[in-house]
Amino acid sequence: MKTYGHFINGREVPATTSETFPSYAPMTGEILGYAARGTAADVATAVAAARAGFAHWAALPPAERERILLDCATAVEADYDLLLNLLLDESGSTIVKAKYEVLYTASVLRAAAGEVRRLYADTLPNEKPHRLSLVIREPLGVVLVISPFNAPLVLLAKMIAFPLAAGNAVIAKPSEETPLIAIALAQTLSRAGLPAGVFNVVTGFGAECGEPLARHPQINGIALTGSTATGVKIAQIAAASMKRLQLELGGKNPLLVLGDMAMDEAAAIAAVGAFSHAGQICMSSARILVEAPHGKTFAEALARKAASLHLGDLRDERTAYGPLINQRAVEKARQHVQAAREGGGEILTGGELLHGLVFQPTVIWNPPRSGPCWCEETFGPVVSVVEADSFEQMVAIANESDYGLSAGVLTNDLHRGMMAARQIRCGSVHVGAHSFQSDPLAPIGGYGMSGIGRSGGKYSVEHFTELKWISVELGETARPF
Numbered sequence: 061m062k063t064y065g066h067f068i069n070g071r072e073v074p075a076t077t078s079e080t081f082p083s084y085a086p087m088t089g090e091i092l093g094y095a096a097r098g099t100a101a102d103v104a105t106a107v108a109a110a111r112a113g114f115a116h117w118a119a120l121p122p123a124e125r126e127r128i129l130l131d132c133a134t135a136v137e138a139d140y141d142l143l144l145n146l147l148l149d150e151s152g153s154t155i156v157k158a159k160y161e162v163l164y165t166a167s168v169l170r171a172a173a174g175e176v177r178r179l180y181a182d183t184l185p186n187e188k189p190h191r192l193s194l195v196i197r198e199p200l201g202v203v204l205v206i207s208p209f210n211a212p213l214v215l216l217a218k219m220i221a222f223p224l225a226a227g228n229a230v231i232a233k234p235s236e237e238t239p240l241i242a243i244a245l246a247q248t249l250s251r252a253g254l255p256a257g258v259f260n261v262v263t264g265f266g267a268e269c270g271e272p273l274a275r276h277p278q279i280n281g282i283a284l285t286g287s288t289a290t291g292v293k294i295a296q297i298a299a300a301s302m303k304r305l306q307l308e309l310g311g312k313n314p315l316l317v318l319g320d321m322a323m324d325e326a327a328a329i330a331a332v333g334a335f336s337h338a339g340q341i342c343m344s345s346a347r348i349l350v351e352a353p354h355g356k357t358f359a360e361a362l363a364r365k366a367a368s369l370h371l372g373d374l375r376d377e378r379t380a381y382g383p384l385i386n387q388r389a390v391e392k393a394r395q396h397v398q399a400a401r402e403g404g405g406e407i408l409t410g411g412e413l414l415h416g417l418v419f420q421p422t423v424i425w426n427p428p429r430s431g432p433c434w435c436e437e438t439f440g441p442v443v444s445v446v447e448a449d450s451f452e453q454m455v456a457i458a459n460e461s462d463y464g465l466s467a468g469v470l471t472n473d474l475h476r477g478m479m480a481a482r483q484i485r486c487g488s489v490h491v492g493a494h495s496f497q498s499d500p501l502a503p504i505g506g507y508g509m510s511g512i513g514r515s516g517g518k519y520s521v522e523h524f525t526e527l528k529w530i531s532v533e534l535g536e537t538a539r540p541f
């Protein structure tokens with residue numbers, strides 16, 4: 061069984077303690093390999109490598125950084141089979157999701173390469189007549205990227221690509237559920253010519269190595285994609301040393317189904333929003349609001365669709381989704397379903413574990429709006445449907461959440477769709493689509509407990525750069541004394 065090291069300064073190195081931890085295939089329970097178990101003792105080595113990598117990378121001409129990032133994209137495509145198989149095995153992705161994830165990763169790297177030459181800033185009109193004022197943009201330095209398990213390749217790639225485009229170096233701490241994918245990505249990008257020390261990976265657990273990394277004074281910024289609970293911890297740590305912070309956290313995303321829709325069509329769209337990757341998507345359409353009197357008709361159509369989903373071999377193109385990531389995730393889905401049932405919700409389909417970690421696609425009609433199924437992120441294939449009497453009530457219920465990540469509005473009425481888009485308090489609203497959408501250049505992030513800042517395209521680049529005002533006196537100015 062293969063053992064993988066951290067990836068520091070362009071090569072694999074074992075943990076200082078020599079300890080490892082297993083990475084499991086969620087579909088079979090098989091151990092795929094062992095990863096280095098990082099601790100505080102590994103942090104100094106990783107930071108020193110990243111500081112040296114930063115000095116080299118930031119000094120390269122933009123055209124050179126652009127070329128290397130483009131080569132990285134090509135290398136990801138060349139390593140398609142390797143990355144695809146890791147996504148199938150280590151993250152329990154279906155073949156459809158895994159293919160999308162590898163190709164989208166290459167696309168994200170190309171989009172980031174395009175940002176390298178667009179680090180524009182300003183010249184300013186001045187109060188003082190003889191002063192030239194320039195605003196320039198400089199990279200922050202070393203950015204710590206802490207990534208989740210659910211889209212372990214593309215989210216990691218997106219979280220590193222734009223800070224790299226801005227001239228930063230990165231240390232990534234991937235999810236302990238998917239360390240091997242992160243090491244594979246680092247090796248692919250290194251082979252493509254990304255210089256040593258520019259992208260480093262330290263594998264291990266959050267408290268053991270994520271926290272010491274986050275505390276390190278020579279880390280200048282932190283990007284976390286993960287749960288809101290982890291986001292709160294990281295924000296507290298970052299505050300102590302004023303680190304630049306980008307947090308992409310959880311959601312309980314509303315999907316509004318307006319009365320003009322054909323309900324079978326709406327249910328087919330909603331099923332993709334709710335059940336892709338077994339609901340383990342931050343933007344999953346987990347709360348569905350249907351305009352009266354169509355609520356039950358829609359919910360029954362969605363239940364029929366859910367019950368018909370093919371749950372088989374992950375390598376079979378027909379398979380709609382696979383396992384949850386671990387037993388804790390199964391327990392959470394079970395508890396949410398149980399609470400909905402006890403609160404008077406009707407389980408129209410699903411609600412049980414099929415086998416292993418594969419949980420049935422579950423549709424709940426009318427759960428209590430104060431319970432976990434409606435208020436908390438399940439991160440599983442459990443979707444709740446309620447009916448609302450009016451458009452205004454739909455929007456009001458959609459906004460009854462501590463989260464505000466993403467929303468969808470299904471309608472053919474563009475006017476009402478746009479009204480909803482303006483009134484829903486979320487980082488993104490998709491009219492004519494479910495809530496699970498992405499684009500390399502779009503600002504992804506959320507309101508409220510869904511996070512701070514936006515990632516993607518120029519928004520990430522702006523976030524991970526410092527602005528500096530430089531002024532030049534070009535003439536005599538009057539002095540006060």
Ligand code: NAD
Nearest residue numbers: 207208209234235266267270271286287290308309310342
């Ligand atoms: P998680 O919060 O458990 O873990 C995320 C990462 O944080 C992992 O690498 C983990 O090791 C690390 N971590 C945990 N505790 C830490 C600590 N104390 N210090 C430092 N690092 C720590 O989340 P997860 O289960 O891997 O991912 C699922 C969550 O991610 C969901 O809540 C989902 O909504 C969210 N997510 C959000 C987005 C988005 O764009 N907003 C995208 C994907 C996932």
